[in-house]
Amino acid sequence: MEKDEIWTSEEYGTSHQGRVxxxxxxxxxxxxxxxDSNSGGFGWEVRHWSVYxxxxxxxxxxxxxxxxxxxxGWQGEPxxxxxxxxxxxxxREHGWETAGECQDDWDRHITVVDAHAIDSTTLATAKGPHCFHRGEVEPRVRSVWEPVVLR
Ligand SMILES: [Zn+2]
Incomplete structure (x- = not known):
């Protein structure tokens, strides 16, 4: 059994899981x-920062x-x-401040991820009606946009 503490965001689930x-x-x-457990027989492995x-x-x-x-794959600064x-x-008590900075770093990482997610949606919506008229667009792109633009 391995013990650790993991942060997740509702939107991203397992694709962005943070830890210290x-x-x-x-x-x-x-x-x-x-x-080792005191009673013997089994123990557990701990990766949580506070044990080091x-x-x-x-x-x-x-x-x-x-x-x-x-x-x-993202990493914050040490x-x-x-x-x-x-x-x-x-x-586990005096290290909280440092661990908290790490969590802030990860929160900022998620904010950046959020911003990118919004960017690509807005971009797609904004470009849609203006950029792609029949004959002006490369076939690869038009095949994506045609249903929206031409009907
Ligand atoms: Zn991430």
């Missing part, structure tokens, strides 16, 4: 951390930066984790 990824100092992503605090039991690396990632101001707070 963890980056190590060398820029690579750490392996999921395996936690450099702790032991189980041993895990310390996050250097957090980064928003989307299932479409947000460096500030461990010097963390004090005694557990990572």
């Amino acid at each position: 990824a963890t980056l190590l100092e060398d820029g690579s992503g750490p392996k999921p951390v395996y936690f 605090d450099g702790g032991t039991h189980p041993q895990r690396p310390q996050a250097h930066a957090l980064q928003a990632q989307c299932s479409c 947000r460096i984790v500030d461990w010097t101001t963390a004090g005694d707070l557990p990572f």
Whole structure:
């Protein structure tokens, strides 16, 4: 069982699923951390950024930066984790600010995706009646627009 936190948008479902990824100092992503259950028998793997605090039991690396990632391949800019101001707070508490920046990045990514979706619709509607008269248009394009323009 793998535990993580995933953001989805209603409009895009699985085509744009965001998450906060963890980056190590060398820029690579750490392996999921395996936690044994106390009762034994099964455990689970956690990829959530908050487990990468450099702790032991189980041993895990310390996050250097957090980064928003989307299932479409988009990545946000890495947000460096500030461990010097963390004090005694557990990572899942002091890391929220950094994780929040990543979520903002992903929100902006979705806004851009939205804008493009609207652009292509408006463009198609605007062009429709004006641009394509019989004989003026390349066949490939006319075959798409003919039903709208000529009837
Ligand atoms: Zn995306």
